[in-house]
Each structure stands twice: as C-alpha cells, then as structure tokens.
Amino acid sequence: MQLSIQSLAAIAIDLQSGLSQRDRFQRLINSLRQLLSCDAAALLRFEGQQFTPLAIDGLTQDVLGRRFALGDHPRLEAIARAGNVVRFPATSDLPDPYDGLIPDHGSLKVHACIGLPLFAEQDLIGALTFDSLNPMQFDRFSNEELRLIGVLAAGALNNALLLEMLEQQSFTPLTTTSANSTGAPEEMIGLSxxxxxxxxxxxxxxxxxxxxxxxxxxxxxxxxxxxxxxxxxxxxxxxxxxxxxxxxxxxxxxxxxxxxxxxxxxxxxxxxxxxxxxxxxxxxxxxxxxxxxxxxxxxxxxxxxxxxxxxxxxxxxxxxxxxxxxxxxxxxxxxxxxxxxxxxxxxxxxxxxxxVPPLRERVSDIALLAGFFCERCRIKLGLSQLTLPPATLARLEHYAWPGNIRELEHAVYRAAILARATQNSTELELLPAHFNLQAESLPDTVNTALPETIIQADLATMTQHFQRNVIYKTLAECDMNWAAAARRLHIDSGNLHRLAKRLGLK
Missing domain, CATH: 3.40.50.300 (P-loop containing nucleotide triphosphate hydrolases)
Structure with a gap:
C-alpha cells in the first residue's frame, strides 16, 4: 500500500480532536491533499440534489460559496450516482467543476480527477474530490486505499450532520424549503x-x-x-x-x-x-x-x-x-x-x-458570496466557466458596498455581461475593470512616528493617532486587503472595519 497505516491512523486521531467541525474538516482536507500530493482537494456535502463545499485546499476561496447542482456538473453527477471510487481519465470530455479555480494556474485544465462518494448507510451525504494537473498523479493509489479514506471522511461528516440536527432542533419539513430561481434551497452564505x-x-x-x-x-x-x-x-x-x-x-x-x-x-x-x-x-x-x-x-x-x-x-x-x-x-x-x-x-x-450586519463588516464573506453569484450567473448565461482572479477579489473586498449583498449580486451579473461582450467565449474571467468599483485608497507612505504636537496631547489622542497609522501601514503592506490586515493585526475583520470607521479611515 502506498498509504501507510500510520498516516491514515494519524488522520483518524486528528478527526477526534477537540476542534470545531469546520476546523476538523479543514484539517482533514489539508492532510489528505498532502497525503495524495495533489493540487486540490475538497470535502462536499450532498443535499437537495446539489453539492456544497465544506472545506477546500488548493482552490480559490470563492469555491466555498459556490453550489454545484448535479444537473449542471456531469462529473459530480457521476460521483453521486456511483457506489465506489470514480476515476476520470485525463482524456475525459466531461467538464471539471474546478477548471480555472486552482490559484496561480490560470486557465489550465485539471488532468486527473478522483471522486469518492460518502455514504451514511445507503444514503449519499457527501463526496471527496481530488484533482491534479499531472494526469498520472493518482495511478499509484489503489481503490482499496482510496475507499479507506472515504470511510474516514464519511464517518466524520455523518457525525457532524447528526450533531447539527441535534443542535438546531429543526422542525422544517423538507417539502417546505423555499427555493430560488435555480431551484436550489435558499441559504445564507458566509463563514465570518x-x-x-x-x-x-x-x-x-x-x-x-x-x-x-x-x-x-x-x-x-x-x-x-x-x-x-x-x-x-x-x-x-x-x-x-x-x-x-x-x-x-x-x-x-x-x-x-x-x-x-x-x-x-x-x-x-x-x-x-x-x-x-x-x-x-x-x-x-x-x-x-x-x-x-x-x-x-x-x-x-x-x-x-x-x-x-x-x-x-x-x-x-x-x-x-x-x-x-x-x-x-x-x-x-x-x-x-x-x-x-x-x-x-x-x-x-x-x-x-x-x-443583520452590513457586508463591509464581514469582508471575509465577500469571496464566498461572489462565488455563489458567479455559479448562479454561469448557469443562467449558459457559460462553461466563470472565474474571479485574485486581483478582482481584492477589488471587491476593498469596496464599501453601500448596497450590500444585493449590490454585489447585481455587480457580478453586470460584470459577466460585460465580460461576455468583450471576451467572446464561454469561459469568462471577471476582471476588475468589469466591475467599475472605486476601491478605497490609502496614502502611498505612512509614518507611524508620533509628532511633537501629538506627544503633548492626552493619552486617548495619542492612542488614536498610533492606531490610525498602524492600520494604514498594515493595509499598505497587505495590498489594501482588509481581511489580510485583520489577520496580521490579530483582530476580527468586522472589528477592524468598525475601528477604522471610528478613527476616520473609512
């Protein structure tokens, strides 16, 4: 076996650690991607005839907001209908849902793909997907080894779903779930x-x-x-x-x-x-x-x-x-x-x-929401691919969104229409120019030293001046990415935005 018992046991033990479900899933996916030496890995939940990403590694952040309906993604439909490991050959003409969504690889197509359906007894509850740009990456792993991985993941996911049902104590009959125009259940997107x-x-x-x-x-x-x-x-x-x-x-x-x-x-x-x-x-x-x-x-x-x-x-x-x-x-x-x-x-x-918080106070959710709207828009416009490069996501995160989520949704649809008119393809990339948003700006240089007039002021004034300059400097170093600046300053993104507003930076 290429996968050692020790490595699988370590993953199993890791799944029992005292982490939140989200952190546990993320650690699982990180470990499996490293174990299989692949370019991307994802854990998906199956519900309402669609797959919802729970944890990803090696994929753009907006993937967490995308919802993959079976009818729109033949590879995922094949995984859902299989009872075993699914290997897609490099020559497969079925479009991969992650094409264009592996960072730093532009429009390169995924060449090797494996899908593992996850079951609780006879019910499909999710899937694991592994993708590689190397067409022979998974040849050395047997189906038996991959099935062991699937058993570990299925157990972890099933336990999480059971806990979720107990915690929420939901009374909702499945037949009453409201639906949007695509037929998928409505939901609130965001992990902030x-x-x-x-x-x-x-x-x-x-x-x-x-x-x-x-x-x-x-x-x-x-x-x-x-x-x-x-x-x-x-x-x-x-x-x-x-x-x-x-x-x-x-x-x-x-x-x-x-x-x-x-x-x-x-x-x-x-x-x-x-x-x-x-x-x-x-x-x-x-x-x-x-x-x-x-x-x-x-x-x-x-x-x-x-x-x-x-x-x-x-x-x-x-x-x-x-x-x-x-x-x-x-x-x-x-x-x-x-x-x-x-x-x-x-x-x-x-x-x-x-x-309900405004979008500017939950900047880390913008990529997820943009991905969610991109997938909806892709289906509505009949596109094979609709992606958001890092520069575009950075621009979206820098904008204040006075119209909040509704404005973001309209902006994505408008950008897709403009991209389709200029790129003349069914594989579109939404560029910053397609959004025409005025990003927030900062001075080119920031001086964190306290001037003499400030030093002579009261403690509150000096503290505010110092905080203002530190935030300026950190934002400049993070290429105007508020979420990244918040992580560097070890502060919640929403709190950073509120502090910046109070200090007169927004």
Whole structure:
C-alpha cells in the first residue's frame, strides 16, 4: 500500500480532536491533499440534489460559496450516482467543476480527477474530490486505499450532520424549503464570526414563538433571515405571508392588513381576506414596518396584544394566531423618540431583536458570496466557466458596498455581461475593470512616528493617532486587503472595519 497505516491512523486521531467541525474538516482536507500530493482537494456535502463545499485546499476561496447542482456538473453527477471510487481519465470530455479555480494556474485544465462518494448507510451525504494537473498523479493509489479514506471522511461528516440536527432542533419539513430561481434551497452564505453569530441567533429564536424585529441596512438580506426563521420554526408547514408596508397607500393599508367586507367602501365589491387571516397559524412578515402610519400602528398593536381583528366594515371580531416578523432599515428607537413610532408597538415587535450586519463588516464573506453569484450567473448565461482572479477579489473586498449583498449580486451579473461582450467565449474571467468599483485608497507612505504636537496631547489622542497609522501601514503592506490586515493585526475583520470607521479611515 502506498498509504501507510500510520498516516491514515494519524488522520483518524486528528478527526477526534477537540476542534470545531469546520476546523476538523479543514484539517482533514489539508492532510489528505498532502497525503495524495495533489493540487486540490475538497470535502462536499450532498443535499437537495446539489453539492456544497465544506472545506477546500488548493482552490480559490470563492469555491466555498459556490453550489454545484448535479444537473449542471456531469462529473459530480457521476460521483453521486456511483457506489465506489470514480476515476476520470485525463482524456475525459466531461467538464471539471474546478477548471480555472486552482490559484496561480490560470486557465489550465485539471488532468486527473478522483471522486469518492460518502455514504451514511445507503444514503449519499457527501463526496471527496481530488484533482491534479499531472494526469498520472493518482495511478499509484489503489481503490482499496482510496475507499479507506472515504470511510474516514464519511464517518466524520455523518457525525457532524447528526450533531447539527441535534443542535438546531429543526422542525422544517423538507417539502417546505423555499427555493430560488435555480431551484436550489435558499441559504445564507458566509463563514465570518458575525454570520456565525447571526445563524446562532436564528436557530435560538426560530424554535420559539416570539415576535422578532430584524434590523439592518438595505440589501443585507433581512428577507432571507425571515425565511430562515420561518423554515426552522414549528410553523414551517403553514404560510409565510409577505407585506411591504412602504408600498401600502394609506387608503388601502387597513384593508390589506385586516381585510374588508363587501360594501365597506367605494370599490369594495366583494369580501376580501387580509394578510393576517392569510397568515393564520403561520407567519406574517411586515417589511419596512417603520413606514406604517400611527393610526395603523394602533390597530396592529391590538391584533398583536389580543389576537383578534375586525375586517373593514365588519362588526364582528375574528381570532387569529399569527407570529410577527418585522423588518426595517430605519432606527425605530429614534422614531419612538421623535414620536413617529409607538413605543408600545416597538416593544411588542422587538421581543427578540436581530441585527443583520452590513457586508463591509464581514469582508471575509465577500469571496464566498461572489462565488455563489458567479455559479448562479454561469448557469443562467449558459457559460462553461466563470472565474474571479485574485486581483478582482481584492477589488471587491476593498469596496464599501453601500448596497450590500444585493449590490454585489447585481455587480457580478453586470460584470459577466460585460465580460461576455468583450471576451467572446464561454469561459469568462471577471476582471476588475468589469466591475467599475472605486476601491478605497490609502496614502502611498505612512509614518507611524508620533509628532511633537501629538506627544503633548492626552493619552486617548495619542492612542488614536498610533492606531490610525498602524492600520494604514498594515493595509499598505497587505495590498489594501482588509481581511489580510485583520489577520496580521490579530483582530476580527468586522472589528477592524468598525475601528477604522471610528478613527476616520473609512
């Protein structure tokens, strides 16, 4: 055997170490890539007829954000349908999902590829993939050796999935999962500490029946948070009803919320059920809740307090059981102070407040999100390849994204259209020029020495001056990469952005 018992035993022991699941998977992939001396390795989870990368080594960072649907990737489909080791010959005409995604190798094609389907009993739960630019790299390894690797990985992945089910205590039936335009389940992309915290909060509150106030800037994904809470709740099999309060004319707002009876007003030619009745036993999502008038706020408060409502023009009350998820990009606390929002309604809605962080505070997630949108765009445009070189990812990470995730998604699609027009190929590379983003800039030189006037100032001023210059210098040394600068300074990326904003650097 080319693989020694000692090396496999070391990997097995490593998988039992006291690390997080993500770190454990990453260590597994790093060890296996080194063991097989290949150019790239990946551990993928299988769910909903698609593969989701859990850990990668030797591939560009945006791969972690890509989702590989079986119908769009014939090699991965072959792995999913196999019950054994799959070896793709160097002459295979099946496109490799990682072509163009191995750093520093440009458009070179993968020449050797191995896939190991991972099973829990008879169910496919994931796969291992190994790729090499050397067409004979894997010839010296037997299928028996590779199957041993697969058993180790399958056990680790299955344990992680079981733990995830226990921790989340999800009530979601598979049939109620919402889908996007590609048919894949919606999800929140991101591995940053802020996103991990957000997902924990969602899992905590979803299992309860509390009302939730979701706040955040435009484009951060508040609606996606709403869907996640609903899908993980005991109401998942019931309706999730959406209402945009900002788009409601005052004249019809009450009818939209509570319904009306025939003849209640001019134009009421038949009975109409309102959003509350439609959401009975389910969830009502009130988007832009801060735009509701004070009179409607009072009526909404009554329904939340007592669970009964009156249709417009009706003398009878109706009982409803509705969970309220409200969202806003405005400061409702300040609106209460200004008399524009009822304090009692605010406290009823914000039983469990959730703040969705802006994209500029989770810079490490930008590559993942860009990869996710690239894969969607590639399929929509019928492309065989859509890649993001390092210079482009650096530019995306330097931009402040005032429109957040929605702006990033539109930017990727726009860049792909421009690239297709100029590159005249089905294998496109999105260059910085295709995005037309103004990256943040710093002075060419930075002096960390304290001037005499600063030395004579108070300690706080001197500290701020020193911090400002150290951040300047570190960013310059990291080619304006905020995430890399944060790692060098041993500080969370989000905290670095907040500190830079406070110091007047952003």
């Amino acid at each position: 500490p802020l996103m991990q915290q957000l997902k924990r909060e969602i899992n905590i509150v979803a299992a309860s029946d509390l009302n939730v106030l979701i706040t955040g800037e435009t484009g951060v994904g508040k609606e996606l948070v709403t869907r996640a809470i609903h899908q993980k709740s005991s109401r998942a099999s019931k309706p999730l009803v959406y209402l945009n309060c900002a788009a409601l004319p005052e004249s019809v707002a009450e009818s939209e919320l509570f319904g009306h009876v025939k003849g209640a007003f001019t134009g009421a030619i038949q009975h109409r059920i309102g959003k509350f009745e439609l959401a009975d036993n389910g969830t009502l999502f009130l988007d832009e809740i801060g735009e509701l008038s004070l009179s409607l706020q009072a009526k909404l408060l009554r329904v939340i307090q007592y669970g009964d409502l009156q249709r417009v023009g009706d003398d009878h009350n109706k009982r409803v059981n509705v969970r309220i998820l409200a969202a806003t990009n405005s400061d409702l606390k300040q609106a209460v102070v200004d008399g524009l929002f009822r304090a009692d309604l605010y406290h009823r809605l914000s039983v469990f407040p959730i703040v």
